[in-house]
Amino acid sequence: MAKRPTLTTDRLRLREFKLGDAEEVTRLAGARQVADTTLHIPHPYSLDDALDWIASQDIAWDRGDAANFAIERQEDGQLLGAIGVHLNREHEYAEMGYWIGVPYWNQGYCTEAGARALAFAFEKLKMNRVQARHFSRNPASGRVMQKLGMQPEGTLRQVVKKWDRFEDLVLYSILRNEWRAR
Numbered sequence: 001m002a003k004r005p006t007l008t009t010d011r012l013r014l015r016e017f018k019l020g021d022a023e024e025v026t027r028l029a030g031a032r033q034v035a036d037t038t039l040h041i042p043h044p045y046s047l048d049d050a051l052d053w054i055a056s057q058d059i060a061w062d063r064g065d066a067a068n069f070a071i072e073r074q075e076d077g078q079l080l081g082a083i084g085v086h087l088n089r090e091h092e093y094a095e096m097g098y099w100i101g102v103p104y105w106n107q108g109y110c111t112e113a114g115a116r117a118l119a120f121a122f123e124k125l126k127m128n129r130v131q132a133r134h135f136s137r138n139p140a141s142g143r144v145m146q147k148l149g150m151q152p153e154g155t156l157r158q159v160v161k162k163w164d165r166f167e168d169l170v171l172y173s174i175l176r177n178e179w180r181a182r
Contacts, residue, residue, distance in 0.1 A: 004061050007069065007120055009112050014069035014083065016061075017054045021070055024079045025050040028101030037138045038099050039160055039167075057084075064089060067125065071100070071113045080104045083113045085121045085130065093129035094121045098144075105140075111147045118148060122176045131173040135162070145172040149182050 007014040017025070026047050028034065035043035042049065060066035068084030081100035088094070096117060100110050121127045134141035136155060146152075150172035158166035 004067060004069075005120075005124075007116050008074070009116050011074055012080075012109065012112055012116070013072045013074050014113060014116055015072060017057050017068070017070045017082075019051065019054055021079055022047055022050040022054055025054065025082075028079065028081060029099060031102045033102050034099050036163075037135060037141065038097075039135075039162060040097075041099065043163075060086075067120065069113075069117070071098075071109060073109075080109050081113075083110075083117050085117060085125070085127075087125065087127070092127050093131060094125065094127045096121070096130050096132040110144045114144055114148045118174065118179060122179050128176050129173055130179075131171060133169040133171050136168040136170050142170055142172070148174065149178060150174045151178075 004016045026045060026049070029041050029050065030043070030045035032043050035041040035045060057068045060068065064087065066084055066086045068082060071080045071083055072078065073080055081098065081104065083096070083098040085094035085096050096114065098110055098114065118130055121130050132145050132150060134145070151174065153171045153173055156169045156171060159169050160167050
């Protein structure tokens with residue numbers, strides 16, 4: 001597959017992760033509040049976890065399985081979080097996931113990065129649908145999805161287990177023709 005592009009917005013740069021990001025990923029993703037609101041981030045989160053995860057991003061891109069990006073503030077290069085889409089090429093849909101470091105919550109970064117990731121999924125990756133899920137107890141993530149024009153499809157009751165408790169996931173999606181019409 002071709003080299004992963006760098007995507008830009010007014011304030012952000014979405015770029016591939018570098019091994020040099022590992023310490024900052026450990027600090028940001030390692031915050032209990034971040035791990036608590038995501039399905040796949042463990043806590044504690046070690047430097048080795050970050051290094052392994054960063055290394056896996058190029059493999060996933062090369063296989064055509066996922067396009068994950070570091071979210072970086074353009075003005076100072078500060079790493080803010082991550083956003084990506086995991087691809088189902090056969091059915092032409094993607095699952096979007098993201099996390100933002102606690103110091104950068106409630107500043108619109110996730111919505112801005114999400115809008116750019118949707119454009120990439122529909123325009124460049126030619127997906128027909130992008131979906132995302134959030135824990136029902138994390139309505140802030142749902143608000144991001146709503147701002148992106150995604151529609152709620154329903155709640156998957158106690159479908160996953162995080163830290164010894166079953167969690168409900170709320171499913172949202174947007175179709176390419178809905179995204180174009182926005």
